[in-house]
Amino acid sequence: MGITKTEGFPSKVTDAALVFKALGHPARLAIMEYLANSTSCICNDIVDQIPLAQPTISRHLSELKKVGLIQGTIEGKNTCYCIDQKRWAELKKLINEFCIPQNNVTQSC
Amino acid sequence: MGITKTEGFPSKVTDAALVFKALGHPARLAIMEYLANSTSCICNDIVDQIPLAQPTISRHLSELKKVGLIQGTIEGKNTCYCIDQKRWAELKKLINEFCIPQNNVTQSC
DNA sequence: AATTCATATTGTAATATTGCAATATGGGAA
DNA sequence: TTCCCATATTGCAATATTACAATATGAATT
Numbered sequence: 001m002g003i004t005k006t007e008g009f010p011s012k013v014t015d016a017a018l019v020f021k022a023l024g025h026p027a028r029l030a031i032m033e034y035l036a037n038s039t040s041c042i043c044n045d046i047v048d049q050i051p052l053a054q055p056t057i058s059r060h061l062s063e064l065k066k067v068g069l070i071q072g073t074i075e076g077k078n079t080c081y082c083i084d085q086k087r088w089a090e091l092k093k094l095i096n097e098f099c100i101p102q103n104n105v106t107q108s109c
Numbered sequence: 110m111g112i113t114k115t116e117g118f119p120s121k122v123t124d125a126a127l128v129f130k131a132l133g134h135p136a137r138l139a140i141m142e143y144l145a146n147s148t149s150c151i152c153n154d155i156v157d158q159i160p161l162a163q164p165t166i167s168r169h170l171s172e173l174k175k176v177g178l179i180q181g182t183i184e185g186k187n188t189c190y191c192i193d194q195k196r197w198a199e200l201k202k203l204i205n206e207f208c209i210p211q212n213n214v215t216q217s218c
Numbered sequence: 219a220a221t222t223c224a225t226a227t228t229g230t231a232a233t234a235t236t237g238c239a240a241t242a243t244g245g246g247a248a
Numbered sequence: 249t250t251c252c253c254a255t256a257t258t259g260c261a262a263t264a265t266t267a268c269a270a271t272a273t274g275a276a277t278t
Contacts, residue, residue, distance in 0.1 A: 002235050002263030008160030009135040013142065021133025023207070025266090026118040026126045033122065033207055044224055051117030056267050058226055077224055077275050095204075098132070098142055111233030111265050134236090153254055165237050167256055186245050186254055 016094050022067045027052055028060045032083070035070065041080035125203050131176045136161055136169050141192070144179060150189035 006014045023029055027050050034049055035042065046061070047054050061081060064070045069091065071084040115123045132138055136159050143158055144151065155170070156163050170190060173179045178200065180193040 001237050001261070002265085004134060004236065004264090005161060006135055009139055013139050014135045017133055017135045017138045019133075020129050020138065024126055024128075024130030024133040025113060026115055026123045027266095029126045029129065029207060030118055030122050036207075047224090052114060052266095053268050054225075055227080055269080059266080062226085074225090074275095077222095079225060098138060098145075110231070110267050111235085113234090113266065136236095156254090161236095162238055163255075164239080164257080168236080171256085183245095183255090188255060 012094070012097075016098055018067050019069070019091055019095065022064055022069060025060065027057065028064055031057075031060060031064065031081075032069065035081060035083050038082075041073070041082040043075075043078040043080055046081065121203070121206075125207055127176050128178070128200055128204065131173055131178060134169065136166065137173055140166075140169060140173065140190075141178065144190060144192050147191075150182070150191040152184075152187040152189050155190065 023032065030050055031046055034046060044054075047057050050057055052060075061070070061072065065072055068084055068087045070081050073080045073082075132141065139159055140155055143155060153163075156166050159166055161169075170179070170181065174181055177193055177196045179190050182189045182191075
């Protein structure tokens, strides 16, 4: 059906899945990496960095914004995108809960 | 188009995106969490844990297997799924390269 | 006011994903 | 062999995603 069932899962799982999903596209991951390594907020520089058309990038940006990974501020003609550091810290914690396996658990295969 | 453009991105980015994408579904994330916290390999126990039909879970399992997150071993009647610890360590490293922002970079907004 | 530049939105077409019923497959038990 | 049990695969149908052209918007510049 193309529709993702979310009932029956803990909200922590569905929340984390949304973040992973947002990061699960080369363009969006490249945008995140670019923003994480930039000293200043970048605007249309992103368009020059990513090999996709401007409308497509705009849509990816709004998707990252939707899950709270980034933040956009209008500055005159330009829009300034950057990682929402506060939210990022929370998300990183969320991600690590799934990324890091329990050390005290030994698997039999 | 529904098609994801991968040309023009570093392979490190597209590789990581595939992993994130695989984790970007509640069912798959729940499976990973379950496997990470189990002392033994689980087989059809997963079907009892996830509120989805067996064929759907089977498909999610094969998707996780495709990106190397898990491993399946046939044991008589059952199939034993568990996290591929070696590959997981590599993937964790890959994920952290994108998850952890540079500390020496200060953002202006 | 007219133009330009940066970005967002909308429309549309192609493709991918998801979910389940139905069905296969293959091992072990009877 | 026949019957179950566990799992995989296939075949849809519904929906989501992706990409881009065209267009809108809105600020600054002329």
